[in-house]
Each structure stands twice: as structure tokens, then as C-alpha cells.
Amino acid sequence: MRDIIDQLKEVVMAILPMAVLIIILQYTVIGLPPETFFRFLAGVVMVGLGLFLFLVGVHIGLLPIGELIGSSLPKTKKPWLIIGVGFILGVVVTIAEPDVRVLASQIDQVSEGEISNLMLIYSVAIGVGFFVAVAMVRTIFNIPLKYILMVGYGAVFTLAMFTPESYVPISFDAGGVTTGPMTVPFILALGVGVASVLRGKSSTSDGFGLVALASIGPILSVMVLGVIFG
Structure with a gap:
């Protein structure tokens, strides 16, 4: 559970600065149409969720199996x-x-x-x-x-x-x-x-x-x- 919370924090810290910057630019410089801006916000949420699930999957499945395969192969000599x-x-x-x-x-x-x-x-x-x-x-x-x-x-x-x-x-x-x-x-x-x-x-x-x-x-x-x- 602790690892999952750490992954969530990593994702939030990775995506939040970009999202905040775009939001600031939206109301100061860019002025995107509301529909496009809402699509961006929805995209940020989906990217965050997808990245979180991906990182959890990497740590649960990919890293252990990759290292297990790597440690098993040399034993075949x-x-x-x-x-x-x-x-x-x-x-x-x-x-x-x-x-x-x-x-x-x-x-x-x-x-x-x-x-x-x-x-x-x-x-x-x-x-x-x-x-x-x-x-x-x-x-x-x-x-x-x-x-x-x-x-x-x-x-x-x-x-x-x-x-x-x-x-x-x-x-x-x-x-x-x-x-x-x-x-x-x-x-x-x-x-x-x-x-x-x-x-x-x-x-x-x-x-x-x-x-x-x-x-x-x-x-x-x-x-x-x-x-x-x-």
C-alpha cells in the first residue's frame, strides 16, 4: 500500500507543474476556446490515471519479471x-x-x-x-x-x-x-x-x-x- 501511495505522489508531482503552467497561460496569454481547454483538463486527468496505473504495473510486474528472467538465464550456462x-x-x-x-x-x-x-x-x-x-x-x-x-x-x-x-x-x-x-x-x-x-x-x-x-x-x-x- 505504501508503494502505491508513493507512485501516486510521483504522478501528481510530475503532472501538476505542467497543468498549473497551462492553466496560468490560459488565463493570461493563450486564451484557448473553452471546449479545447476542458478537453485539456480531461486529458490531464486521464493521463494522470493512466500513468499511475502504468507505474504500479511496472513495479508489480515488469521489474520483478525482468530481473527474474535475467537471473535465471545465466543458470542455463x-x-x-x-x-x-x-x-x-x-x-x-x-x-x-x-x-x-x-x-x-x-x-x-x-x-x-x-x-x-x-x-x-x-x-x-x-x-x-x-x-x-x-x-x-x-x-x-x-x-x-x-x-x-x-x-x-x-x-x-x-x-x-x-x-x-x-x-x-x-x-x-x-x-x-x-x-x-x-x-x-x-x-x-x-x-x-x-x-x-x-x-x-x-x-x-x-x-x-x-x-x-x-x-x-x-x-x-x-x-x-x-x-x-x-
Whole structure:
């Protein structure tokens, strides 16, 4: 019960400043039509309720199951299984990520179907899955994170020179939206779970860095789309 109350407080503190600012602007500067303003207020209530339920669900279900899967996989002593499951989980969690779907629908609309909704979603998902698998390789073989980041971002800036200009900003936005409320809790818990078994409880910090790696994948995958279709 205490955790639920804490989640409610977090949601209120996250949404209240924005709501108060919009209300002040409404009566001082903007002057939106009453119908639009009431729709905003209704939206704030629904967003608050949805975010509260989502965060409760994350703490009750996603975080524990992600860490449980992460701690169970190393016990199989099959590196290929850990890497393969990491890839699959990275793909399916990203497909379920709301931020990715919002970006994909907006890009589909702006590009008039040139970059379709599903093509962008699956490209981003495969990119995230690939780098979650890379993160599992890093944890298993104890590879320093900085070397993987250097190679990854080196590939990003090299590929950017060959990617059409319209795809470059899309690719970096795609990297940003993967750090959303669905993907981050799950893959962080997965990484901490794997590291806690392979490296011991004192080295669970080795499980962090997955989000940094996962955000490289969508950038590269969208740039590859640009090279192929641009």
C-alpha cells in the first residue's frame, strides 16, 4: 500500500507543474476556446490515471519479471541462449513501446507514407534487439562499455555521411523514443538480473549501460533504411 501511495505522489508531482503552467497561460496569454481547454483538463486527468496505473504495473510486474528472467538465464550456462533471449525481448518490448508508435505514426503522416508506420517500428525494434544482445555479450565476456560505445557511435557518425539528410534527424529521434516507459524498466531489470548472477551482487552495476547501448540500435537501423530506400 505504501508503494502505491508513493507512485501516486510521483504522478501528481510530475503532472501538476505542467497543468498549473497551462492553466496560468490560459488565463493570461493563450486564451484557448473553452471546449479545447476542458478537453485539456480531461486529458490531464486521464493521463494522470493512466500513468499511475502504468507505474504500479511496472513495479508489480515488469521489474520483478525482468530481473527474474535475467537471473535465471545465466543458470542455463548457455551464452547463446542468454544472447538470443536478450535479442527477442529487446524486439518485442520495443514493439510494445508507446513512444515508438507515436513517432512512427507522425513520421508516416509527415512523409505521406514514404516511411511507413510498421516499417519504422520493426526497424527500430530490430535495432534495439540487436544491441540488447550486444549488451548481453558485454556482460558475459566482461567487455568494457566504453569500447562498445566508441565503436557504436563511430558507426553512427560514419553511416550518417551516407544517409539522406531527411533520415538523419529521424534516426536520432528513434534512438530517443526507445528510452520510454516500457523499454527502460524491462531491459534495465534484465541487465541487472544477468549481472547479479554472472558478476555477483556486488557488481550489479555491470547491468547498467543497456539503455545507452539500446539507443544506438534504432539510430543505425533507421540510417540503414535511409541508405536503402532514400
